[in-house]
Amino acid sequence: MSLNITRRRFMGQTLGVIGGTMxxxxxxxxxxxxxxxxxILRVAVERDFETLRPxxxxxxxxxxxxxxxxxxxxxxxxxxxxxxxxxxxxxxxxMVLALAYTISEDRQTIEFTLHPNAKFANGDPxxxxxxxxxxxxxxxxxxxxxxxxxxxxxxxxxxxxDAVTLRFYLDRPVAWGLIGHALLSSSSIVxxxxxxxxxxxxxxxxxxxxxxxxxxxxxxxxxxxxxxxMMSLVPNPHALKPSKLERIIFQIVPNAATRRIVLExxxxxxxxxxxxxxxxDLRKVSGVKVISSPSAHGWWLGMxxxxxxxxxxxxRRAMAWAIPYKTLxxxxxxxxxxxxxxxxxxxxxxxxxxxxxxETNLEKAQEELAQADVxxxxxxxxxxxxxxxxxxxxTVLIQESLAQLGIKLVIQKMPISQKRSLLTQKKVDMAVYxxxxxxxxxxxxxxxxxxxxxxWNSWSYTxxxxxxxxxxxxxxxxxxxxxxxxxxxxxxxxxGDVGLVPxxxxxxxxxxxxxxxxxxxYPDAVPVLSKMSLG
Amino acid sequence: MATAxxxxxxxxxxxxxxxxxxxxxxxxxxxxxxxxRIGVTMTLLWLGVALLAPWITPYHPLKxxxxxxxGSPSFEHPFGLDKYGRDxxxxxxxxxxxxxxxxxxxxxxxxxxxxxxxxxxxxMGGKLDNVLMRLMDMVLAFxxxxxxxxxxxxxxxxLTTLVVALSIRFVPIYARLIRGEILVEKVKEYAAAAQAIGxxxxxxxxxxxxxxxxxxxxxxxxxxxxxxxxxxxxLSFLGLGIxxxxxxxxxxxxxxxxxxxxxxxxxSFFPGAALILMTAGFILVGDxxxxxxxx
Numbered sequence: 001m002s003l004n005i006t007r008r009r010f011m012g013q014t015l016g017v018i019g020g021t022m023x024x025x026x027x028x029x030x031x032x033x034x035x036x037x038x039x040i041l042r043v044a045v046e047r048d049f050e051t052l053r054p055x056x057x058x059x060x061x062x063x064x065x066x067x068x069x070x071x072x073x074x075x076x077x078x079x080x081x082x083x084x085x086x087x088x089x090x091x092x093x094x095m096v097l098a099l100a101y102t103i104s105e106d107r108q109t110i111e112f113t114l115h116p117n118a119k120f121a122n123g124d125p126x127x128x129x130x131x132x133x134x135x136x137x138x139x140x141x142x143x144x145x146x147x148x149x150x151x152x153x154x155x156x157x158x159x160x161x162d163a164v165t166l167r168f169y170l171d172r173p174v175a176w177g178l179i180g181h182a183l184l185s186s187s188s189i190v191x192x193x194x195x196x197x198x199x200x201x202x203x204x205x206x207x208x209x210x211x212x213x214x215x216x217x218x219x220x221x222x223x224x225x226x227x228x229x230m231m232s233l234v235p236n237p238h239a240l241k242p243s244k245l246e247r248i249i250f251q252i253v254p255n256a257a258t259r260r261i262v263l264e265x266x267x268x269x270x271x272x273x274x275x276x277x278x279x280x281d282l283r284k285v286s287g288v289k290v291i292s293s294p295s296a297h298g299w300w301l302g303m304x305x306x307x308x309x310x311x312x313x314x315x316r317r318a319m320a321w322a323i324p325y326k327t328l329x330x331x332x333x334x335x336x337x338x339x340x341x342x343x344x345x346x347x348x349x350x351x352x353x354x355x356x357x358x359e360t361n362l363e364k365a366q367e368e369l370a371q372a373d374v375x376x377x378x379x380x381x382x383x384x385x386x387x388x389x390x391x392x393x394x395t396v397l398i399q400e401s402l403a404q405l406g407i408k409l410v411i412q413k414m415p416i417s418q419k420r421s422l423l424t425q426k427k428v429d430m431a432v433y434x435x436x437x438x439x440x441x442x443x444x445x446x447x448x449x450x451x452x453x454x455x456w457n458s459w460s461y462t463x464x465x466x467x468x469x470x471x472x473x474x475x476x477x478x479x480x481x482x483x484x485x486x487x488x489x490x491x492x493x494x495x496g497d498v499g500l501v502p503x504x505x506x507x508x509x510x511x512x513x514x515x516x517x518x519x520x521x522y523p524d525a526v527p528v529l530s531k532m533s534l535g
Numbered sequence: 536m537a538t539a540x541x542x543x544x545x546x547x548x549x550x551x552x553x554x555x556x557x558x559x560x561x562x563x564x565x566x567x568x569x570x571x572r573i574g575v576t577m578t579l580l581w582l583g584v585a586l587l588a589p590w591i592t593p594y595h596p597l598k599x600x601x602x603x604x605x606g607s608p609s610f611e612h613p614f615g616l617d618k619y620g621r622d623x624x625x626x627x628x629x630x631x632x633x634x635x636x637x638x639x640x641x642x643x644x645x646x647x648x649x650x651x652x653x654x655x656x657x658x659m660g661g662k663l664d665n666v667l668m669r670l671m672d673m674v675l676a677f678x679x680x681x682x683x684x685x686x687x688x689x690x691x692x693x694l695t696t697l698v699v700a701l702s703i704r705f706v707p708i709y710a711r712l713i714r715g716e717i718l719v720e721k722v723k724e725y726a727a728a729a730q731a732i733g734x735x736x737x738x739x740x741x742x743x744x745x746x747x748x749x750x751x752x753x754x755x756x757x758x759x760x761x762x763x764x765x766x767x768x769x770l771s772f773l774g775l776g777i778x779x780x781x782x783x784x785x786x787x788x789x790x791x792x793x794x795x796x797x798x799x800x801x802x803s804f805f806p807g808a809a810l811i812l813m814t815a816g817f818i819l820v821g822d823x824x825x826x827x828x829x830x
Contacts (some may be wrong), residue, residue, distance in 0.1 A: 257796040277618075281797055327601045331619060381691075384779075389793075396619065396779045400598065411778040412692050 039246035041516070041529060044253040044262055044271040048228050052214045053207060054188035055141055061272060063184055063526040068220040068233060068248065070188035071240075073098040073112055073131070073181045075528070078520050085291050086520040090349065090440060093179070097126065097189065097217075097240070099164075107173035107477065108151070110181075114164045119238035120191050121216040126238075128166040132158045133192035141205045149447065150180035175478040176439045183438055184526070191215035219243050219530035228252060244518075244533035263511060264288060269534065270512040270527075275389065276334045279509050287514050292336055293521045295508040297436040298345035299394060301501040304429045305460045308373075315372035316498035320358040321365035324401045329504055332393045336509060340502030343450070343494040345435075347505065348523075349478060350442025350487035355495040356502060362404060369405055379408035380430050383422055386413040394432045394503060423458040432503070433458070440523040441478060442487045446470040450494065459499070466493040571823020577816030585631040594622035596629040596782050605799050615801035618790070619780075623801060626782035627809050633783045634764045634813060637698060637776075641763040642756045644702035649709025650752065654740045656710065657717030668714070671707035679704045683770050697776030701766055705759050709752050716748030757821030761814035768810065784810045 045061045054070055056062075077092025093101075098112040118126035136155035138147055151170030152158065159167040170177045181187045191214070198209035216222070219241065220233040231250040235243055251268060253259045256275045263271040264285050274282070283290050301319065309315040329337055340346060341353030382399075385391040392413070399409040409430070422428050435456060437445045449456045450470050469490045476483035494500075508525045518532040584591070594612075599620035606616035614623035656667040674682075683700040690696045720726060721744060729743045768785020770776050777783035784806040791802025 255793075257793050260796055275793060277794070278797060324601075331601045331604055392779060393618070397601075399780065400619075411780075413778060414692065 039534070041245050041248045041270065041532060041534060042268040043248065043250050043529065044259045044268040045250050046252075046254055046256065046259065046273045048252055049225075049231060049250075051211045052222075053210050054184065054190055055138055055145070057185065060526065063524065064272070064529065065231070065250070066184045066188055067218065067526050067528050068530055069214060069216040069218045069222065070184065070190065071097050071118075071126075071217045071219070072184065072187040072189065073114075074101070074179075075182050076179070076522055085293075086518075087293065088520065088522045090523075093182075097131070098181075101178070103178055107177060108170045110168045110170070110178055111161075112166045112168075112181075114166060115240055116164050118240055120194075121221040121236045121238060122191075122194075123238060124191065124193075124215070125163075126189065126217055127163045128160045129163070130191070130193075131166055131189055132160050134189045135187075137190060137192040137195060137205065138186060141207065146180070146183060146186035150174060150183075150186055151177050152186075173475050173477075175443050175474060175476060175483070176441055179439055184524070185438070189217040191217065220248060223247075239530075241530075243530040245530070248529055260511075263513070266513060268513075269516050270529075270532075274509065274511045276332075276336050276506075276509065279336055279511070280334060282511055289512060289514050289516075291510045291512075291519060291521070292507045293510075294338055294347050295436070295506060295525060296345040296348045296440055296523060297434065297506045297508065297525070298340050299390065299432060299434045299503040299506065300340070300343075301398065301503060302428070302431055302433045302459050303501075304426070304458075305462065306426070307429070309378070310429060312372045313498065314368045315374060316501075317358075318365045318368035318372060318405065319402075320498050320501050321361045321368060322398075322401050322405055323358075323501055323503065324360050324397055325503070326360065327397055328394055331397060332390055333504055333506055336507040337504040338507075340505045342491050342502055343499045344442045344445045344487075344491060345437065345505060348437060348440040348442055348445065350473070350484060352488050352491055354488075355492045358501075360401075362401075365405055369407075374407070376406070377408070378406070379410055381410045381412055383419045383428060383431050384411050384413050385416045385419055388416065390506065391432055391434070398432070424455060426458055426460055428458060431458075434506075436525070438524045442491075443470075443473040443476070443478075443483070446487075446490065447474050450490075450499070461494070461497075461499050463493055463497060466490050466497075469493075567823055567826035570819050571826070574816050574819025574821075574823055577812060578820055581631055581635060581813050581816060584628055585635040588629045588632050592622075592625035592628045594625045596621065596625040597780050605794070605802075607799070608801050614805040615799075617787070617802055618794070621780075623787075623805055626787060627784070627805050630782040630784045630787065630806065631809065631813070633694075633777055633781065634767065634810070637694075637701070637767045638760040638763045638813075638817070640698045641701045641705065641767075642759050644698065645705035645759065646709050646752060646756055648702070649706040650713050650745070650749075652706065653710035653713030654717055654745060657714035658721055658736065658740050658744070664714075667710070671710050674703060675707045677704075679766060692776065692778065694776060697767060697770060700770070701763050704766070705763070708755060708759065712751050712755060713745075713748060716751060717744055720744045720747050754821050754825045757817045757824065760817040764810065764814055 047061060049062055049065050050058055051062070052069070054066055073096060075094040075096050076088035076090065077094050078086050079089040081087050097114055097118055099115050100113040102111045103109070114128055114131070120126050120130070124130070132155065135147060135152065135158055138145070139155060147153070151172055151174045152168060153171055157169045157171065159169070161167055174180070194215045195206035195210055198206040216236050219236055219239040220243070221236045222231065223234045224232040229252055233248045235246070253262060256273060256278070259271045260274055260278050260282065262268050264282070266287065279290055279292070282288050301323065303310040303316060303319065305311045325339060329335060329339065338346060341356040342351055344351050346353070382395055384395050395409065395411055399411065402409055419431070423431065423433065435445070435449060437448070448454055450461060451457065451467055452462060469486045473483050473486050473490070476486070508521065510519060510521070510527065512519065515535045516532060517535045519527060520531060522528070599616070601620050603616050603620040604618050606612060606620070608615040612622050612624065614627060617623055617626070652667055652671070656664045679701070682704060686696050686700040717740070726739065726743060729739050734743065767776060768783070768788060771783050771785045777786055779786070787806040788803045788810070791799070791806070794802050
């Protein structure tokens with residue numbers, strides 16, 4: 001065989017070698033980078049997780065972790081919106097630990113058929129008994145709370161039929177009895193047997209152990225936790241639905257502006273709690289996408305009913321006419337909100353905006369105030385969450401507006417826990433206040449905010465007919481015409497009383513890099529990171 | 536028989552080192568005096584601004600135009616506008632009243648209380664001295680922010696609470712200074728003479744000892760003024776002290792800090808510059824006084 005080297009062949013082969021080297025030299029790092037992108041989701045959060053206890057309300061960042069490490073029997077279904085983004089579907093359910101469910105006609109018995117192969121992260125079976133034990137633990141630690149709200153006041157209401165069949169007997173047919181099993185606050189499945197191994201005389205529920213340790217039931221387990229710095233999670237080897245992610249890293253970045261920067265630079269893939277003022281700029285950044293979803297997160301101005309002049313209807317109407325609604329939308333939310341028009345949030349079943357006639361009109365406010373018998377130089381102390389820009393800016397703008405009526409608001413900034421404590425103890429005369437129902441149902445919101453014993457009835461509102469209606473809708477079938485009519489009448493009464501002055505419904509703005517896929521918006525606004533992937 | 540000794544002093548030319556020292560000292564004095572004058576001028580300027588604020592602000596410091604929110608510096612608004620559309624120049628001018636007032640009241644309050652405690656402690660000595668100084672040590676050991684948070688939990692968050700919380704933090708500084716000075720002064724001859732002629736203890740302390748012991752606290756007070764302003768700025772961010780919408784520089788800086796990333800630098804820059812200039816004035820005055828009282 002002769003080696004026939006021609007000039008043409010030599011040039012062709014040489015160029016081929018050079019080209020191949022260039023391509024592989026450039027491609028390999030890209031491949032490595034792409035592989036890295038496909039494997040690891042990096043999330044910037046504003047604070048550390050504090051605890052692994054699932055029964056505490058510890059903020060949206062903690063809920064995000066709980067969705068990863070604790071499973072629930074079901075979740076909301078998903079649908080696609082016209083713009084391609086994914087949102088929860090109130091009419092369908094996604095089975096998680098459960099394979100199927102049945103619900104009795106009277107809606108008081110719910111039976112789940114569970115996945116036969118579900119396991120905790122340590123390999124222990126996650127069967128019907130384990131789920132019952134988990135609920136029993138929740139009930140023991142709290143005594144009252146979300147499970148009771150869901151119609152399950154004691155473990156006696158839960159029956160293990162067999163290893164894969166679990167039955168719940170609700171004490172009353174609450175409208176959210178079924179979907180309540182998607183809630184983290186009541187249905188995060190913990191390894192109760194393992195927890196109870198760590199009880200002591202001072203800690204009969206093993207809470208101290210659960211502050212920093214757990215046996216995960218969710219899609220991910222904690223691999224490393226450096227408090228104050230980061231947390232790293234890897235897939236639970238026994239997860240029923242494996243994630244496309246190999247690892248999730250939470251990086252604690254306390255400052256909102258810094259979180260924005262690290263997201264823009266690509267140091268993280270996903271960032272939470274980005275200030276509303278940064279959202280318009282981030283929409284223009286290449287490589288970043290923003291998903292803004294109308295939410296049920298409402299903001300209202302509340303006033304007590306316990307004393308004058310707040311319990312005077314003319315005073316309340318004056319306040320309603322005096323609020324600078326458009327300015328609030330423009331300045332506080334940067335347009336990332338919609339007007340609120342009722343004593344229940346927008347974007348939930350049962351809401352109607354038909355009974356709120358007020359808009360900013362200082363003349364009408366003055367007319368109403370003149371009939372309210374308000375003493376000259378009237379002033380009221382208004383608590384404001386320290387560090388919460390929305391609360392502070394809203395209150396300042398309302399303060400400016402009311403000053404034109406001769407009403408002085410004295411702002412008192414305080415830690416969030418202090419203001420919440422004052423609200424729940426009903427010690428506040430007037431304040432801006434926000435609330436988001438985890439279940440997008442007006443009856444659920446009324447249960448927590450408008451009944452005589454409601455935990456968040458901070459204003460001591462009472463109205464016999466309205467509260468009777470509110471109590472009735474709790475146990476009526478969701479979506480039924482009769483229930484809708486009662487909810488409508490309820491809002492007509494309460495809005496007529498100016499029970500609360502609705503200010504705005506804040507959008508939920510989620511910011512991430514372009515290559516992050518699979519985000520679904522749920523009504524509790526908690527991202528399910530295990531469903532996401534890096535494209 | 537004693538012989539008067541004659542001492543003849545020979546005037547010798549200063550050594551090169553002495554000459555250099557004299558030149559340096561003259562330059563040093565000159566430099567310190569110059570800086571002292573600058574500090575006094577700055578402080579008096581700020582005092583003038585604070586007193587005349589209601590008359591010299593171009594716009595109302597509390598009212599804004601939401602349509603102009605976050606406006607950049609311009610001819611009409613040289614310092615720009617904040618997130619509510621309020622003129623920042625007007626708020627900086629008006630804010631000088633709050634920060635000057637805070638500086639003065641905190642320092643005067645701490646000085647008065649600390650002087651009293653330190654005088655008694657230094658003069659009496661013994662167990663009382665021990666108890667008072669250990670109390671001062673405890674207050675000093677307490678982180679000032681934690682102390683302020685304790686206050687806000689007990690008392691309503693307002694200017695009075697802020698002033699009290701900061702004053703308490705500075706009391707031990709003055710107490711220990713005065714105590715040291717009193718310990719030195721009380722053993723001097725004039726003190727013994729005053730006691731011999733029947734002066735009461737209080738008269739001795741306040742009429743004789745303190746006038747000779749106060750110099751260090753004057754110098755300290757100017758430094759503490761700057762610290763009071765800086766601490767007030769930090770504590771106001773926590774919600775203690777000046778409440779919105781009042782223009783306090785610390786609150787303005789913290790509110791504006793989150794806007795720097797998005798390019799709206801003016802919201803923090805101008806109140807920050809004002810803060811620097813006011814504290815620099817106090818520090819220069821303090822340094823000047825310190826230099827003049829040095830032996």
